[in-house]
Amino acid sequence: MNYSGANIIRLLFVIVAFGFTAAAAENDKSEGRRPSPVVVELFSSQSCSSCITAAEYFRELAARDDVVALGWHVDYWNHLDTRQGRWEDPFSSKEHTGRQKKYNINIRKRSSVYTPQIVIDGVNETVGSSREKVAAQINSAQTAQASSAISTKRKNGDIIFTVGESRSGGNAFLVTFQRSIKTAVKGGENAGVDFLDTNVVTDVERLGVVRRAGAKFNVKPPSPTEGCALLVQEPGQGRIIAAHYCSVR
Numbered sequence: 001m002n003y004s005g006a007n008i009i010r011l012l013f014v015i016v017a018f019g020f021t022a023a024a025a026e027n028d029k030s031e032g033r034r035p036s037p038v039v040v041e042l043f044s045s046q047s048c049s050s051c052i053t054a055a056e057y058f059r060e061l062a063a064r065d066d067v068v069a070l071g072w073h074v075d076y077w078n079h080l081d082t083r084q085g086r087w088e089d090p091f092s093s094k095e096h097t098g099r100q101k102k103y104n105i106n107i108r109k110r111s112s113v114y115t116p117q118i119v120i121d122g123v124n125e126t127v128g129s130s131r132e133k134v135a136a137q138i139n140s141a142q143t144a145q146a147s148s149a150i151s152t153k154r155k156n157g158d159i160i161f162t163v164g165e166s167r168s169g170g171n172a173f174l175v176t177f178q179r180s181i182k183t184a185v186k187g188g189e190n191a192g193v194d195f196l197d198t199n200v201v202t203d204v205e206r207l208g209v210v211r212r213a214g215a216k217f218n219v220k221p222p223s224p225t226e227g228c229a230l231l232v233q234e235p236g237q238g239r240i241i242a243a244h245y246c247s248v249r
Contacts, residue, residue: 034142034144035148035149035164035242036148036149036150036241036242036243036244037065037066037067037068037243037244038066038067038068038120038121038138038141038142039067039068039070039120039121039122039231039240039243040058040061040067040068040069040070040118040119040120040134040138041069041070041071041072041103041118041119041120041122042054042055042058042069042070042071042072042116042117042118042128043072043073043074043096043099043100043113043115043116043117043118043119043128044071044072044073044074044115044116044117044128045073045074045075045076045077045078045089045092045115046073046077046087046089046090046091046092046183046185046188046190046195046197047077047078047080047086047087047089047185047187047188047189047190048077048115048116048189048190049189049190050115050116050129051115051116051128051129051190052190052193052195053116053129054115054116054118054127054128054129055071055116055195055196055197055198057128057129057131057134058071058118058128058198058199059196059198061134061138062198062199066142067138068229068231068243068244068245069198069199070175070177070199070201070229071177071197071198071199071200071201072096072099072100072201073089073091073092073093073096073197073200073201074089074092074096074097074100074113074115075089075092075093075094075096075097076097076113077089077092077115077188078092080188080189082187082188082189082191084187084188084189084191084192085187085188085191086187086188087185087186087187087188087190087191090183091178091181091197091200091201091202095204096201097113099237100113100117100119101113102237103119103122103125103237104125106122106123106236106237106238107119107123107124107125108125115128116128116129118134118137120134120137120138120141121141121144121239121240122233122234122237122238122239122240123238123239124137124140124141148163148164148165148166148210148214148232148241148242149163149164149242150162150163150164150230150232150242150243150244151164151244152244152246152247155218157220157221158218158219158220158221159218159219159220159221159246160216160217160218161216161217161218161219161230161244162214162215162216163210163214163215163216163217163230163232163242164214164242165212165213165214166210166212166214166232166241166242167212168212168234168241169209169210169211169212169234170209170210170232170233170234170235170238170241170242171206171208171209171210171232171233171234171235172206172207172208172209172210172215172217172230172231172232173204173205173206173207173230173231173232173233174204174205174207174217174219174228174229174230175201175203175204175228175229175230175231176201176202176203176204176205176222176226176227176228177199177200177201177202177226177227177228177229178197178199178200178202178225178226178227179198179199179225179226179227180196180197180198181196181197181200182194182195182196182197183195183197199227202226207219207230210232217230219246221246222246227245227246228245228246229243229244229245229246230242230243230244230246231243
């Protein structure tokens with residue numbers, strides 16, 4: 001088969017263009033492998049001495065664009081007697097402890113709990129102060145395609161979440177948190193410590209069911225010192241299939 005000079009140039013152009021397209025597709029796979037951030041949930045207590053290291057690492061995770069970070073303070077440390085007496089964590093609640101227990105039943109097949117514990121996307125867990133293990137689980141979650149994406153916009157002062165299609169659907173929750181709080185701990189294992197917390201959960205509101213076709217939710221923006229995030233989680237507190245902060249981009 002004979003090729004003219006013009007045909008050869010056109011053929012080379014097609015080959016180069018295909019190469020750029022393939023490289024861009026490969027880039028998309030490596031840099032944007034999932035439409036939704038990885039959800040990292042830290043279960044901790046201001047009374048837990050080993051939680052200080054986890055809280056420091058959690059601040060770094062909360063600063064990442066590819067992570068939705070939520071801190072849940074549990075209440076079982078409130079009853080621990082130490083030489084410095086007890087400390088009742090002001091952000092702790094039995095509901096947060098219940099959430100942790102449910103995760104441990106689902107993931108570890110046991111109701112026993114510990115702190116600091118990090119749960120990734122509702123399906124994996126590890127010690128919250130173990131940087132290597134947490135990082136490995138986040139990286140692994142990045143390669144698992146999220147089932148749904150969430151977009152946000154402002155309208156009449158409200159934040160409008162649009163949840164995309166998914167394979168399973170789930171339940172939508174609006175989680176409100178304090179972005180950063182320093183507490184002077186006066187008892188327990190951390191007596192005398194100024195405990196710095198990040199994204200401390202203060203309220204959870206169930207918004208409704210998300211069908212496989214997706215859904216829309218209107219919410220009021222949080223106060224200047226607060227943040228919030230929408231979570232879409234499979235029934236039974238299963239996999240978190242989508243998440244997005246209340247920020248509007």
